[in-house]
Structure formats: structure tokens, C-alpha cells
Amino acid sequence: MISKTAKIKTLLLTAVMSLSCAAFSVAQNVPSPEDVYGFKVGADYKLADYSQIEDYLSQLDAASDRVKKIEIGETVLGRKMYLMFISTEENLAQIDKWKDISTKLARVQVDDEEAVKLSEEGKAIVWVDGGMHSTELAHGQMTSELAYTLATSETAEMQKIRENVITLLMPVMNPDGLDIVVDWYRKNLGTPYETSRPPILYHYYMGHDNNRDWFMNNMPETYNVTNILYNEWYPQIVYNHHQSSPSWTKISLPPYADPVNPKIHPAITAGVSEVGSAMTKRFSLENMPGAIADNFYTMFWNGGGRTVPYYHNMIGILTETGHTTPTPRYYDPEKLPKTVAGGTPTDGTDIMYPYPWKGGESHFRDAVDYMLTATWATLDLAADRKSNYLYNIYKMGKSAVEKGKTEGLFAYIISKEQWDSFEAVNLVNVLLQGGIEVEKATRDFTVNGKEYEEGSYVIYTAQAFRPYLLDLMEKQNYPTRFQYPGGPPDTPYDLAGWTLPMQMGIDVDKIAESFSAQTEKVTGPVKYYEGDVNRNGSFGYALSVNTNASVVATNKVLKAGGTAHKSMGEFKAGKITFPAGSYIVSGDKEMMESLADEYGLEFTGLSAKPEVQLKKIHLPKVGLYKSWVANMDEGWTRFVMDEYEFDMDTLHDADIKTKDLSQYDAIIIPSQRPSSILHGHSNLSMPEKFTGGIGLKGSVALSDYVEGGGTLIAFDAASDFVIEQFGLPLRDAVEGADSKDFFIPGSLIKAGIDTSHPLAFGMKDTVAVSFNRSRAFRIDKQRKSGEGGEEEIADAPAPEVEVIATYAAKNLLMSGWAMGEDRYIANKPAMVKAKYGKGSAILFAFRPQFRAQPRGTYKLIFNAIYDGASE
Numbered sequence: 001m002i003s004k005t006a007k008i009k010t011l012l013l014t015a016v017m018s019l020s021c022a023a024f025s026v027a028q029n030v031p032s033p034e035d036v037y038g039f040k041v042g043a044d045y046k047l048a049d050y051s052q053i054e055d056y057l058s059q060l061d062a063a064s065d066r067v068k069k070i071e072i073g074e075t076v077l078g079r080k081m082y083l084m085f086i087s088t089e090e091n092l093a094q095i096d097k098w099k100d101i102s103t104k105l106a107r108v109q110v111d112d113e114e115a116v117k118l119s120e121e122g123k124a125i126v127w128v129d130g131g132m133h134s135t136e137l138a139h140g141q142m143t144s145e146l147a148y149t150l151a152t153s154e155t156a157e158m159q160k161i162r163e164n165v166i167t168l169l170m171p172v173m174n175p176d177g178l179d180i181v182v183d184w185y186r187k188n189l190g191t192p193y194e195t196s197r198p199p200i201l202y203h204y205y206m207g208h209d210n211n212r213d214w215f216m217n218n219m220p221e222t223y224n225v226t227n228i229l230y231n232e233w234y235p236q237i238v239y240n241h242h243q244s245s246p247s248w249t250k251i252s253l254p255p256y257a258d259p260v261n262p263k264i265h266p267a268i269t270a271g272v273s274e275v276g277s278a279m280t281k282r283f284s285l286e287n288m289p290g291a292i293a294d295n296f297y298t299m300f301w302n303g304g305g306r307t308v309p310y311y312h313n314m315i316g317i318l319t320e321t322g323h324t325t326p327t328p329r330y331y332d333p334e335k336l337p338k339t340v341a342g343g344t345p346t347d348g349t350d351i352m353y354p355y356p357w358k359g360g361e362s363h364f365r366d367a368v369d370y371m372l373t374a375t376w377a378t379l380d381l382a383a384d385r386k387s388n389y390l391y392n393i394y395k396m397g398k399s400a401v402e403k404g405k406t407e408g409l410f411a412y413i414i415s416k417e418q419w420d421s422f423e424a425v426n427l428v429n430v431l432l433q434g435g436i437e438v439e440k441a442t443r444d445f446t447v448n449g450k451e452y453e454e455g456s457y458v459i460y461t462a463q464a465f466r467p468y469l470l471d472l473m474e475k476q477n478y479p480t481r482f483q484y485p486g487g488p489p490d491t492p493y494d495l496a497g498w499t500l501p502m503q504m505g506i507d508v509d510k511i512a513e514s515f516s517a518q519t520e521k522v523t524g525p526v527k528y529y530e531g532d533v534n535r536n537g538s539f540g541y542a543l544s545v546n547t548n549a550s551v552v553a554t555n556k557v558l559k560a561g562g563t564a565h566k567s568m569g570e571f572k573a574g575k576i577t578f579p580a581g582s583y584i585v586s587g588d589k590e591m592m593e594s595l596a597d598e599y600g601l602e603f604t605g606l607s608a609k610p611e612v613q614l615k616k617i618h619l620p621k622v623g624l625y626k627s628w629v630a631n632m633d634e635g636w637t638r639f640v641m642d643e644y645e646f647d648m649d650t651l652h653d654a655d656i657k658t659k660d661l662s663q664y665d666a667i668i669i670p671s672q673r674p675s676s677i678l679h680g681h682s683n684l685s686m687p688e689k690f691t692g693g694i695g696l697k698g699s700v701a702l703s704d705y706v707e708g709g710g711t712l713i714a715f716d717a718a719s720d721f722v723i724e725q726f727g728l729p730l731r732d733a734v735e736g737a738d739s740k741d742f743f744i745p746g747s748l749i750k751a752g753i754d755t756s757h758p759l760a761f762g763m764k765d766t767v768a769v770s771f772n773r774s775r776a777f778r779i780d781k782q783r784k785s786g787e788g789g790e791e792e793i794a795d796a797p798a799p800e801v802e803v804i805a806t807y808a809a810k811n812l813l814m815s816g817w818a819m820g821e822d823r824y825i826a827n828k829p830a831m832v833k834a835k836y837g838k839g840s841a842i843l844f845a846f847r848p849q850f851r852a853q854p855r856g857t858y859k860l861i862f863n864a865i866y867d868g869a870s871e
Helices: 004-029 033-037 050-063 089-093 095-106 112-121 137-152 156-164 175-188 207-211 220-233 266-285 308-312 364-384 386-406 421-433 466-473 500-504 549-559 589-599 632-643 653-658 674-679 695-707 717-726 855-868
Strands: 067-074 080-086 124-129 165-170 237-242 251-253 291-293 315-321 329-331 360-362 411-414 439-441 445-447 450-452 457-460 509-511 519-521 532-534 540-543 563-567 571-573 576-578 583-586 602-606 614-617 621-625 647-651 666-669 711-715 730-732 745-753 766-772 777-779 801-807 813-815 829-836 839-844
Touching (some): 050 137, 067 220, 080 220, 095 112, 095 220, 124 386, 137 156, 137 175, 137 364, 207 632, 220 308, 315 364, 364 386, 411 421, 540 549, 549 583, 549 589, 571 602, 621 632, 632 647, 674 695, 695 829, 717 839, 839 855
Parallel strands (some): 251 291, 666 711
Antiparallel strands (some): 251 315, 411 457, 439 519, 563 583, 745 766
């Protein structure tokens, strides 16, 4: 006779065996990455390209009810971007419910009582991504195994994670770049250049700056992801995988280095450290040494994949994992340094590096394992504390709303009347893309005695993402920090100042007291203000030079076979006064109407030639220098040229040396070190085809081009190259300055503009320029001294240098951090035009197109190009 206890044990065993068999069956029916790729993820010398990854993700999606794959958009080059949702079958069947809960809590759309209820009921939303920086090869490969394991593993931990977390997995953030780097590695495998990097940008325009575009959203890749994060799903944790860690370590993780931006809620700072602590603990328990914290990365800058979340009350995580290449390495334990990462001891006595790695063999698979382990630590924590994370994002959002009602500014108003209304609308869209709530006035209204037109935008600060709004709209005050007392400055991570209205040249009114206005909520990207084509245009149509939109419209008209002129002075058309430099275009009226609608432009008809000097311009033919040393500034310049419809050729080193350069109205050299332009890669680092720079022959070719009447434009560091090679009567005024005396590490600096100069037409007289360890010019002067005395000799001919922009005389720092600016750059030229033979070199001491952010200085580029295209 079988006892009752025995029967119960038998039933339990049968149930367990049934579940185990079911789990085994599920795992058997779901393909692993190895099944599809033919090799284990992280295998030495092996990489999957994007088509293989797409194939695997599709098979995984089809085989598992725990996985849901959606397309979220396309890349610059047209590849599809996918987002994976991974959770239990039951959770995915109710996916809209969890999304709704996350939205209501993050956006503070409920009261406290409902927030508590929803926090208990909801699921933690955790974002994990890989493949952003393509030369960091492991994370774009690792995500396939992460998806498979999370979907199929039946450990108690994985079951808990699936039950309590909706994992949003972005397998490859930069599909175009992944293929570029995988193809390069495969082609060079077995050669001396096996571990070299491609000689081109691994994002078509941005390269490595694809992790610097997260508030501007210039590119579709960033916009596609931003929309998910800040307008749809609102994850409580956003985890970016990166490579690599400091030498002789395995992974760099939170907590991060000082300083922290005071606009970030302090609970976020604590939450970041909490996740880092969970990672460190897990690595220790799993006998995985080499996890280091408090290393270089700060929490001040806004603009990266893991930093923008901070300002949305989300925990942003970045880890940097060692070993970026499938090629193995060996670290001789006898050569273990006493310190790593700028002074952290390797003997286990540092609290931020308690379990040092001692060296030995290192493989690509190690990086995969460390990334997976860090991810499991994060997801396990989220599963254990899911209600806490859901309620916390609500509490932080509610705090932001309350502060908007009681502290500081009540609202920002972006009036309809702007110097450049095109860029004002672009600013509104940047804010909307980042999840900021914006209202549009439906009637005229008055605040503090100022009248605002219907159509003006009102942005109340009492909203959940108030920290993000304030950080983009207000000046940054980066703290002065030194590496040690009396030592050099402690370099900020990326930038110190980025205030958008300053960069974009937009007037924003800051309103402290509450007011009433009839408004409606803006629900999506806004169109430009209504344009028009009016009056008799038998001679042509006038476009104001003040707006950047006139440039793209003019170029489109020219491409369509129309004509264009620039006015050399001010003129009137009816009651409208057009400033010097305005465009007069003629062509198909239907096209004008289409452009007016697309860009919100006013085409004012002219029945006769205005009484002002006109210069005819043709569609400029622009040559853009592109070194084989992949240069992000070149990519951003190319982006601006494409955005504004310039006819452009890429000029590589060989083109500069051999091509007929006289066909170009202007040649642009983006910011790049002179030695890099001149010499390029050495043959020790790159296949011969991609070595060398423009060399002496290229320098001579550029000199001949300008002497023959060409226009050469150089940005920032490249201006040094032109000065040196052409022997121009200019110098870099900050060359050799000690960083302890002069330091501007990515800030906005005030500059005055000579608006009477044709190269400055359409500019405001004062602008913010993007100064990123940039320069200032000093024009050579004749010396009349010798042996301590002054010589009475004739004056030499003055250098033929025209100054268009000058750094301000005082109060130079507009946003960020600056040291020694008054001594080194105050009152010094920031943009000049130097005559050279029949042509000219137009030199910028800064980058007027930096990351496609400083829209307020674009016109300086456009005018310089048109200067070369004038007939």
C-alpha cells in the first residue's frame, strides 16, 4: 500500500519532471545563436554581420512566445532597426498594459494612491542595448546570446526576471557601423592590420559621436531610440554597453566620478550606485576579477545615451568592458602595473577596485561573459525591486512638477517673432523629441507687458522632466576642479556647456510668475510657421538672409534651374525691409509655393530690380576634404552640407593631389590636427592604400588653388595647417598656453560679429560660439624694435586680413567652464578672411558646425561658400 505522503511526493516529482521536460522542449525548439551563426558568440576570430543577426532575431521571435520583435525605424543608410521585448508569454500578451502603467507613473498622470497601486501591479521596464560604438565589437554580438538566454533559461533567477521585468533589448544601435567594422575585420584577418580600425567613420555622418547626439536627435538612429525611451516606454533603467575598460582591468562600472549635475534628482545618483554595487557583488561571487568603479565617467554632461536618462528620472548605466576585438591577447602577470586607471592600486586595497585582475590570457568571449553577468545583475535587481523603481520614477516626477509650481521659473515662452523662426521651431521639436511637454498659444496673450502672438510656444516648468528642460534651456555652471592643488584642471567628461537657445540663436523669455494663456498641447513634431508667396515676382522673390531656411531654399531653386542673387545692401519691398545679404531667387512659382510650405518661408515678390547692388550666385560646387584618418568633424560638416542641399564632392588625399581643384567654388577642411592632415596614417598601422596624408604635393595643390582665385575654408585645428603651409600672417594666440592658465574644455563663448561684412550677413551682432579647446588668432605686426630701442623705419604693407568675428572683450563665458579667457582670447579674432594671391583663406578659430548644434553660426559657413560662388 502506498502512503499518502508517497503519493504527494510522486505527484510533485511528476509535476517537476513535466515542467522540466516542457522547459527542455522550449529550449530545444528555440534556435541558439550558435545554431544560426555556426560559432559560439565571442569565439576567437569570429563575428556575425548584421544580416546574420537580423536572421537570428527573426528566428528567435518566431520560435518563442517570450520574445516580441518590432521595427522602430531605419538607419541613415536604410537598414532596419529592431527592438526586442522579452518577458513571460502572459506579460507580452498584456504589453500595452505595462506600457500604460509605466507612462502614467513616469509622466505623473495619477495621484499618490493610484501610483502605489500601479507600482505594485506593474512590471519594471529595463532598457539594454549594444552595438552603439561599432569598433567596440563585443556588445553588438553579445545581445544575441542575452536574448536567447533570457527567453529560454529556466533557472529560478531567469523565471523571476521574466515575471517581473519587461526587458527592452536593442540588439544593435548602429547597424550600418556594425557591418563596416565586421567587414573590415574579416578582410584584414591574418594580416598585420587585423586589429586596426576602419579608415572611415563607422556611422555615416557621426562616427563615435553617435553617443553625442542624444538631445539634438539629428540622426534617425538617435531619434528612433529617443522616441521609445522618452515618449513611449519610459524605462526605469537604461543600460548602455560599451568598450573598453582601463588597461589591465576587465570592466568599468558605477559609481561614477565627480561631479554630478545638481539638476539631476539625488535619488538617481544613488540608484546608479546601487546598480553598480549589485554588479560588483555579482562579479565577486562569480569569481570574475577586474571590475573597477569611479573611473573618469561623470554625471554632469547631458547628451549621451546613459546621461540623458538622468534628466528624465531614469537610472542611466554605462559599463566599459575590456577586449574589443575577436583577436586574443596575453597579459604577462609579471608585468602587472602597481596602479591602473590613473592611480588605482592593483593590490586589492582600493574600495573601488577590491578584486583586481592579475593578467593572463584574454579572449573575446571574456568580454561577452562580463557583459552578460553585468546585465543579469541589473535585471535581477530590477526584478527584486520592481515596485520600488516604478514608484520612485513617479516620486521624482512628482517632485519636479511641484518644484515647477513653487521654485524658480514658471515657464519659458518662445515667441513667434524671432530672428530665425525656422530654428525656433527646430528648438521646439528638439524639446518635444526629448519628451518635454509643450503648449501652443491659440490666441494672442500678454505677459509682463509684452504681447505674444497666437502660435507662440509656452513650456511650463511644472512637468515630470523638468530637469531635462532646465538643463537644455539654462546656462551651465561647470565647477572649477583640479587634478590636485596647484595642478592642471580636471578635464570634464565631454562638454562643460551646451545651452540650446544660445547655440541656436533663439530668444527665449523666462517667466518667473504664473500667468494665464489660452493654449493647446502639442502632440507631435510641429510644422514650421505658415509660409507664403506674395506680390508680383516678375523679377524674382526675396528671401531674408536672417533665416537658415533661405539657404536650403536657394540651393533647391538653383538645382531646379532657377537663378539667385545676394544683395550687397539693405533694400525694401513694399513695407518689408530686407537686410544686406538677402537672397533674390527666380524660377518655377509652384516650386516657390512648395518651399514656402515646407520651410515656413516668406517669398516676397519683386516686380523690378531693387535699388541695391546684387551679386549673382550659382549653385556652389563644394569640395570637402576627407582624410583616411576618420574624422567626426568631417562627418558633421558633410551632414550640414547635405541638409542644406549643397552640391558637394568628397576629396580624399589623392584627389587633392591630382584632381582639377579649380572646379570647386569652395574647399572645406574640417577641424583636424595639421600633422594628421599632412601625414595621415603610417604604414605600420594601416594597409598602404590608406596611409599618408596630403603631403607636400597636396599642400602645393591647395596653395595653387587659392592663388588662382579659389576659396579655402578651414575650421578650428585645420586653420593651423593653412596658416603653416601658406605662410599666412597669422598665429594661434593660445598655442603653448599651459592648461593651468588657459582652459576651455567645450563651452559656449561670446563673440562679436562685424555684421557689415558680407561674410557675416544675416548674423546677429553677438553670438555664442562652440569653443572646444579651440583657438584665437593673432595677426602679425611689423616689429620696429631692436636691441632695446625703437627704429624709425617705413611701414611695411599691412597684412591683408579681414576680421569677421572677434571674441568679446569681457564676460566671454556664456555657458560651461573657462579659465584664463580674458588674458588669452579676449578681443582676439575668431574668424578671418586672409587674401592669398587671387583667392582667399577663410579661417575659423572654432567649429561653427560642431555636432550640428550651433545653428546660430551656420550662416558664417554659408556666406563663405557663396562668397566663392559669386559671379
